[in-house]
Amino acid sequence: MTTQPAQLRAAIVGSTGYGGVELIRLLAAHPSVKVTSVVSSSSAGSLFSESFPHLTEIVTDALDAVDPELIRSKADVVFLATPHGVSAKLAPDFLAAGLKVIDLSGDFRLKDRAQYEKWYKKEAAGQEELDQAVFGMCELFGDEVAGASFVSNPGCFPTATVLGLYPAVKAGWIDPDSIVIDAKTGVSGSGRGLQLNAHFSEVNENFKAYKVGQHQHTPEIEMVLARAAGRPVATTFTTHLTPMTRGIMSTMYATLTDRSRTSADFHELYRQFYEGRKFVRVRPTGTYPATKEVYGSNYCDISLFADERTGRLTVFSVIDNLVKGAAGQAIQNLNLMMGWDETLGLTFTPVYP
Ligand SMILES: NC(=O)C1=CN([C@@H]2O[C@H](COP(=O)(O)OP(=O)(O)OC[C@H]3O[C@@H](n4cnc5c(N)ncnc54)[C@H](OP(=O)(O)O)[C@@H]3O)[C@@H](O)[C@H]2O)C=CC1
Numbered sequence: 001m002t003t004q005p006a007q008l009r010a011a012i013v014g015s016t017g018y019g020g021v022e023l024i025r026l027l028a029a030h031p032s033v034k035v036t037s038v039v040s041s042s043s044a045g046s047l048f049s050e051s052f053p054h055l056t057e058i059v060t061d062a063l064d065a066v067d068p069e070l071i072r073s074k075a076d077v078v079f080l081a082t083p084h085g086v087s088a089k090l091a092p093d094f095l096a097a098g099l100k101v102i103d104l105s106g107d108f109r110l111k112d113r114a115q116y117e118k119w120y121k122k123e124a125a126g127q128e129e130l131d132q133a134v135f136g137m138c139e140l141f142g143d144e145v146a147g148a149s150f151v152s153n154p155g156c157f158p159t160a161t162v163l164g165l166y167p168a169v170k171a172g173w174i175d176p177d178s179i180v181i182d183a184k185t186g187v188s189g190s191g192r193g194l195q196l197n198a199h200f201s202e203v204n205e206n207f208k209a210y211k212v213g214q215h216q217h218t219p220e221i222e223m224v225l226a227r228a229a230g231r232p233v234a235t236t237f238t239t240h241l242t243p244m245t246r247g248i249m250s251t252m253y254a255t256l257t258d259r260s261r262t263s264a265d266f267h268e269l270y271r272q273f274y275e276g277r278k279f280v281r282v283r284p285t286g287t288y289p290a291t292k293e294v295y296g297s298n299y300c301d302i303s304l305f306a307d308e309r310t311g312r313l314t315v316f317s318v319i320d321n322l323v324k325g326a327a328g329q330a331i332q333n334l335n336l337m338m339g340w341d342e343t344l345g346l347t348f349t350p351v352y353p
């Protein structure tokens with residue numbers, strides 16, 4: 001007789017959204033976690049696989065209602081894959097019920113309530129929960145995540161962008177005030193809900209900038225870069241919608257503080273900084289990553305080009321928004337919270353082509 005190892009029981013609120021469904025896909029392959037509750041605010045009682053036939057015979061449960069006590073009886077950890085503003089209202093009840101909480105929304109990332117309300121145009125979460133939530137940028141703040149019971153998962157653009165800039169800012173090799181971030185995203189970043197800007201004919205064969213000067217990820221990026229620089233940082237951050245389903249590419253420009261530093265110097269700086277961090281791949285000098293090279297995986301691929309002619313650095317950073325930018329990093333955070341190897345259940349390769 002074989003004995004089954006104890007598994008952590010997980011509930012997913014917002015399980016019917018893109019982030020929730022991606023959590024289900026990834027957790028199905030996690031050796032130490034079992035999804036025991038899929039939760040919906042609008043379809044409780046109906047069979048999950050009726051709405052998601054690709055999960056037939058994989059998820060056989062009916063959807064649970066958003067009921068912290070019910071979920072407490074079925075799970076040890078809850079992922080909130082819920083919209084901004086909703087997570088802020090739900091998290092306190094799940095924390096009070098004694099569950100570990102990992103929130104995928106932006107509600108607990110910024111610690112300043114006024115700053116959140118300015119950028120998200122919603123009422124901020126309570127200060128007590130904001131102070132409790134650890135900002136889970138795994139490769140940078142993994143030590144703070146270890147043992148935490150409440151983690152705020154970073155945004156998709158901040159993950160690609162900050163992992164691409166942090167080592168250079170921290171080393172003082174680029175001027176933080178000169179940073180320009182040109183970011184591109186696939187459409188799944190806007191979620192499963194119907195929106196005009198996500199219609200096929202709006203997106204297909206189109207490429208457009210959006211939320212210029214107003215993107216809610218701007219203060220999150222600047223919050224982390226300020227930690228690297230040791231002082232406030234202001235960036236130019238522009239997002240573009242591209243006709244792909246998944247993927248983010250952040251192309252970033254900054255002025256070198258010493259223009260004699262070469263691409264090879266930067267490569268070595270980054271290689272050492274991310275040594276032992278399996279999910280950041282610093283690509284060989286002279287090669288530039290593509291979104292398809294990380295598609296469906298938890299990798300963030302980075303490459304660097306220092307141009308002695310202009311005295312500027314260009315950084316390229318790509319992720320899959322639904323994996324490293326959302327569900328994958330959330331599971332990486334769970335692994336760190338539990339004291340497990342951060343790669344547990346996440347070592348699948350990118351899907352190619
Ligand atoms: N898509 C992406 O690439 C990324 C998303 N995120 C963040 O993750 C979160 C989820 O995003 P995503 O999956 O794309 O969004 P979706 O819009 O696809 O899904 C959100 C889900 O939340 C549920 N929901 C809505 N209102 C409530 C409520 N009041 N109570 C409980 N559940 C509710 C809905 O399901 P139901 O009606 O069944 O309850 C819905 O399916 C968001 O905060 C988003 O910003 C973060 C990084 C990347």
Ligand SMILES: CC(=O)N[C@@H](CCC(=O)OP(=O)(O)O)C(=O)O
Pocket residue numbers: 104105106154155156157185186187188189190216217239241
């Ligand atoms: C295409 C698209 O609309 N993308 C979203 C990404 C936001 C997101 O996914 O949510 P988080 O803020 O929780 O990271 C946007 O730009 O607002």
